Amino acid sequence: MATIKQVAQYAGVSVATVSRALNKSGYVKQETQDKIDKAIKALNYHPNETARTLYKRQSKMIGLLLPDISNPFFTVVARGVEDEAMEKGYHIILGNGDNNDEKELAYLNTFKVHNCSGIIASQLSSKETFDSFKTYQMPFVLLDRVYEDHEFVETNHLKGGHLQAQAVIKGNAQSVLILEQELSYKSFRERWLGAKNTLEEHHIKYITANELTMTEDKLNQLIDEHQLDSIICSNDVGAFQIMSMLYNLNYNVPNDIQVIGYDDIPLSSMYSPSLTTIHQPAYLIGKKACQQLIKQLEGKKREHHEILDVTLIERQSTRSVKHE
16 A cells, blocks of 8 residues: 655655645645646555544544434434435444433544544433533534524424324314423424414314323323324324324224324334324435535535425325314
């Protein structure tokens, strides 16, 4: 393997001049640059990226911190980030924060130790964790679950919640359960508000409950007490869990109770009954977040806030009956 010293000898220049040319760290005459380029090509020289990273204290690495990589939605997001990063010459270090302060901070510190150029992350589990992260002073972009005053890429969650409510209304909903997750997250809060406000506008009864603590017995009790005929879930994984509970309780989906999810993960179309849901462009979210971060790193003009559209995907878990 050729060395930088051999490139310098072939081009008839000093090692320092070759280093300046490679790192763009000083003026090099065009004639000299051409000689160096010719030598690099002739010798098939590849720079030692590790050494360059240590020298420049930065790398072509991007830290990607997601809240739950077991959720297929975030798997697709990660693929979007990775594909875009690889195309632009960057590599990804992936961390699974698990909505746990200690794990999040451990991964953020790992990214710092490895001299990552920047970080792409979902909203961290607490404000204290986020404030600690900001002291690292690393370029970052937030995705999906975001803080409004920072660079981010997300979807229109308010519209998503509105579309969820419209879907069950179309299925003649009379009494609805809205299942919520952590409402301090902007994404979950806006979905909840979108659904709640739309149901109120149509004078439809609804109750809310925490999706993460729902049990089969509790669900059965709520159905009996409120004569529920529709359930709006905060995401597709939660919707599958609810449909499994309903099956065990001998309720038919959608005839007895209709269910709608959120995300449109790949399994949504393969489940039986197939899941009506809100499509989020997960791959595009990852791709756009990566584009935004790389433009930030390279000092290029960019959109600081990007809000992508969502759409309703109607399948078998809701009733296609117009509300009278």
